[in-house]
Amino acid sequence: MAQVSVPAVRPAPNRIRQAKHRAPVWNFVLLLLGAIFFLVPIYSIVQFSLQGTAGQGGFLHWYLTVFDDPVFRSSFWLSVQIALETVIASLVLMVPTVFWVHLRLPGLRPVMDLVSVIPFVVPPIVLIVGLAPFLKDFSSWLFVRPEVLALIYVVFALPFMYRALDAGLRAIDLKTLTEAAQSLGASIPRTLFRVILPNLRTAIIGGSLLTVAIAMGEFTVASLMGFTTFAVYTYQIGISTAYEGVALAFISFLLVWGAMLALYLLGRGGRGAAAVAITD
Amino acid sequence: MSFTGVGVREELQPNPTAGSVAPRRSRSRRWAFVGILPFAAYISIFLLIPTGELIVGAFRTANGTWTLANIHDIFRAPYPQAFEFSLELSALSAAIGGIFGFVVANAFLHRGIPRWIRSAYISFSGMAANFAGVPLAFAYGATLGSLGVVTILLKHLGLHIYPSFSLQGLLGASIVYAYFQFPLMILLMVPVIEGLRTEWREAASNLGASTFTFWRYVGLPIITPSLLGLVVLLFGNAFSAYATAQALGISNLVTIDIAQLVNGNMTLNPQDAYALASAMILIIVVTITIYSLLQRRTSKWLR
Numbered sequence: 001m002a003q004v005s006v007p008a009v010r011p012a013p014n015r016i017r018q019a020k021h022r023a024p025v026w027n028f029v030l031l032l033l034g035a036i037f038f039l040v041p042i043y044s045i046v047q048f049s050l051q052g053t054a055g056q057g058g059f060l061h062w063y064l065t066v067f068d069d070p071v072f073r074s075s076f077w078l079s080v081q082i083a084l085e086t087v088i089a090s091l092v093l094m095v096p097t098v099f100w101v102h103l104r105l106p107g108l109r110p111v112m113d114l115v116s117v118i119p120f121v122v123p124p125i126v127l128i129v130g131l132a133p134f135l136k137d138f139s140s141w142l143f144v145r146p147e148v149l150a151l152i153y154v155v156f157a158l159p160f161m162y163r164a165l166d167a168g169l170r171a172i173d174l175k176t177l178t179e180a181a182q183s184l185g186a187s188i189p190r191t192l193f194r195v196i197l198p199n200l201r202t203a204i205i206g207g208s209l210l211t212v213a214i215a216m217g218e219f220t221v222a223s224l225m226g227f228t229t230f231a232v233y234t235y236q237i238g239i240s241t242a243y244e245g246v247a248l249a250f251i252s253f254l255l256v257w258g259a260m261l262a263l264y265l266l267g268r269g270g271r272g273a274a275a276v277a278i279t280d
Numbered sequence: 281m282s283f284t285g286v287g288v289r290e291e292l293q294p295n296p297t298a299g300s301v302a303p304r305r306s307r308s309r310r311w312a313f314v315g316i317l318p319f320a321a322y323i324s325i326f327l328l329i330p331t332g333e334l335i336v337g338a339f340r341t342a343n344g345t346w347t348l349a350n351i352h353d354i355f356r357a358p359y360p361q362a363f364e365f366s367l368e369l370s371a372l373s374a375a376i377g378g379i380f381g382f383v384v385a386n387a388f389l390h391r392g393i394p395r396w397i398r399s400a401y402i403s404f405s406g407m408a409a410n411f412a413g414v415p416l417a418f419a420y421g422a423t424l425g426s427l428g429v430v431t432i433l434l435k436h437l438g439l440h441i442y443p444s445f446s447l448q449g450l451l452g453a454s455i456v457y458a459y460f461q462f463p464l465m466i467l468l469m470v471p472v473i474e475g476l477r478t479e480w481r482e483a484a485s486n487l488g489a490s491t492f493t494f495w496r497y498v499g500l501p502i503i504t505p506s507l508l509g510l511v512v513l514l515f516g517n518a519f520s521a522y523a524t525a526q527a528l529g530i531s532n533l534v535t536i537d538i539a540q541l542v543n544g545n546m547t548l549n550p551q552d553a554y555a556l557a558s559a560m561i562l563i564i565v566v567t568i569t570i571y572s573l574l575q576r577r578t579s580k581w582l583r
Contacts, residue, residue: 023392024491031397034384034462038404041419041459044429048422097319104312115323121564122331123520125535129542129557130330130337155326219413219523224542235414235527238421246422252415260407 042253049247062247066237072248075233078146082229083215085150087208090161093154095204098165099192102174109166116162119155124220127155132224146227153218157211164210168203172196206266213259217252335561337554350555353548359537359556366519366534368450373457374514380458381465382507389473402470405463412460417527420447420456448530456528457521461514468513472506472578502578509574516567520560534560 050059066072101108119127131152177199181191197204219231228236234252238245341347353359388398411419423430426442434441446452476499484494500507522535530536534556541553 023387023390027387027390027393030384030387031393031401034380034387034401037380037459037462038408040430041423044423045419047429093319093322097316100312100315104315108316117568118327118331120516121561121568122327123522123560123564125520125522125538126334126557126560127327127330129538129553130332130334131326132542133333152326154322158323158327213410217410217413217415219526220539223526224539231414231523234418238414238418238527239529242418242421242425242427245418249415249418249422253411253419256411256415257407260403260410264403264406 045246045250045253049243049250051243062243066244066247066251069237071228071233075228075230078228079216079230082146082150082153083212085147086153086157086215087211089150090154090157090211091204091208094158094161094165094207095197095200096192098162098169099174099196102166102169103178112162112166116159119158124156124218127152128221128224131221146229149218149222149225149227149229150215152221153211153215156218157207157214160210160214161207164203164207165200168200169196172199202266206263209259209263209266213256216255331561334554334557337551338558340551340554342551350549350551353552354555354559358532359534359552362532362534362537363559365450365530365532369453369457369533370515370518372450372454373461373518374511376454376458377461377465378507378511378514381462382469384462385466385469386473389470401466405466408463409460409467412521413523414527416459417447417456417524420452420459420528424452424455447528453525453528453530456524457518460524461518464517465510465514468510469507472503472510476502505574506578509571509578512567512574513571516564516571519563519567 049062098112101112122130174196177195178191181195182188186194217231218229219235222229223232223235230252234245234248237248338350339346339348341349354363384401387393388401420428422428424441424445424447425431431441447456480498481494484498489497520535522539525533525536526539538553538556538560541548541550541556544550
């Protein structure tokens with residue numbers, strides 16, 4: 001019976017599905033336009049940074065010139081260091097706080113939500129106006145050390161780190177896990193490290209990747225405070241030698257691409273966090 | 281079963297020691313607040329106090345006496361021109377990115393579009409929305425600058441876009457900004473369009489509505505507040521951009537003026553930076569308020 005009826009029934013739904021599922025041609029035209037808009041600048045970067053090298057060595061001339069510059073290496077290294085410091089400071093500050101708020105002070109969650117969007121209202125160029133004189137007055141030794149950038153970037157990363165951790169903690173049954181751990185004799189810090197953290201791994205990695213992307217690309221505060229980070233170096237080189245600047249832009253593109261690809265591969269855990277942009 | 285057991289035990293437990301429960305609970309709550317003190321202190325030092333400081337600074341002279349002079353300064357050259365260009369650039373780039381983002385998101389969410397196109401668009405948008413700042417400006421220098429790849433291509437085709445076009449002009453800068461506005465709109469628009477229930481679409485088409493009729497009478501009326509809200513959000517996003525504008529070489533923008541004042545490069549009252557920064561906060565607060573009001577309207581439908 002089934003063998004007879006299945007072939008008889010199949011063609012009809014198929015035809016309906018086909019008729020319904022044919023997308024209008026203009027959809028493809030729009031998608032093509034969007035793809036062109038996305039890809040043309042990237043094609044141009046590659047094309048531009050490889051050209052103008054006649055009689056100046058290989059086709060990677062501008063990249064090799066940049067790699068040879070000791071300032072490239074020092075600025076890149078500085079940005080990597082600051083990015084790592086930002087991630088560590090951000091995790092040390094945020095993980096226990098968000099954990100604690102979820103566990104003991106759930107009434108404060110709306111307040112935390114609100115605080116975490118303040119960095120959008122006070123963008124870097126605005127915050128630096130209020131921060132610069134304050135840091136100068138308060139402790140001038142802090143002002144001249146690049147570590148201060150990491151401390152400020154924690155604020156810029158706050159919305160992303162908070163969202164990632166908040167989503168991660170909401171996805172697990174925090175109360176049951178904590179009660180189970182404590183009834184087995186674990187202290188709160190031990191619960192946090194041995195039970196909660198492993199469950200938050202995706203959220204922590206996702207938030208950290210976005211934080212790295214922010215810290216590696218931040219230009220406003222670094223340039224106004226006079227630190228030659230990778231973004232500031234890119235700017236300084238680019239306004240004097242366009243080709244080298246574009247080569248550096250391509251390296252930045254690969255970095256952002258790598259961070260976002262990693263987020264994408266993280267899957268669901270990172271997706272909610274990735275759906276927000278860092279605009280500087 | 282076991283859950284109710286736990287619940288009952290929790291309810292019963294305090295009873296034998298009812299007298300001592302209240303003080304113990306309040307003490308534990310006081311301890312609970314201690315747990316967020318580090319965060320509160322950090323955010324105060326690096327975010328709240330500086331923000332308060334700059335708002336107060338807008339009404340003070342360099343010596344610390346109260347004044348409205350800084351606020352008056354905002355309305356004198358060169359700032360009104362800077363505000364005008366900032367507003368125009370933010371509005372145009374939000375409109376381009378917003379409309380384009382909406383129609384493209386709608387196109388790849390359409391039935392019959394292969395899934396891989398959709399996930400390629402979403403993941404590329406995640407990347408492009410974050411590819412802003414100095415590298416973006418240089419990327420467009422390589423594309424549409426006077427020696428850019430596309431500029432030269434158009435020249436070969438007989439189309440000379442220079443000197444009437446420039447990346448520092450309104451149209452040029454808006455195209456550059458659109459590179460992060462457009463993907464941001466896509467990312468924010470996808471959940472909104474997906475929230476439009478298939479039943480509504482099916483009901484409309486069962487009643488004989490074309491795609492156009494569906495959008496005209498069902499889709500757009502539901503989505504419009506959300507659409508407008510997101511465009512307003514894009515506006516605020518463009519308004520606070522600095523790095524992209526600086527690397528493009530735009531000179532008359534609010535964020536650029538603030539940076540010049542912070543650097544001490546301007547022969548103007550340095551206290552103006554506080555007034556300009558406060559004005560920016562005000563504008564962004566207004567945009568976010570409009571956004572959340574419009575969002576609340578739509579969320580009634582999209583659930």
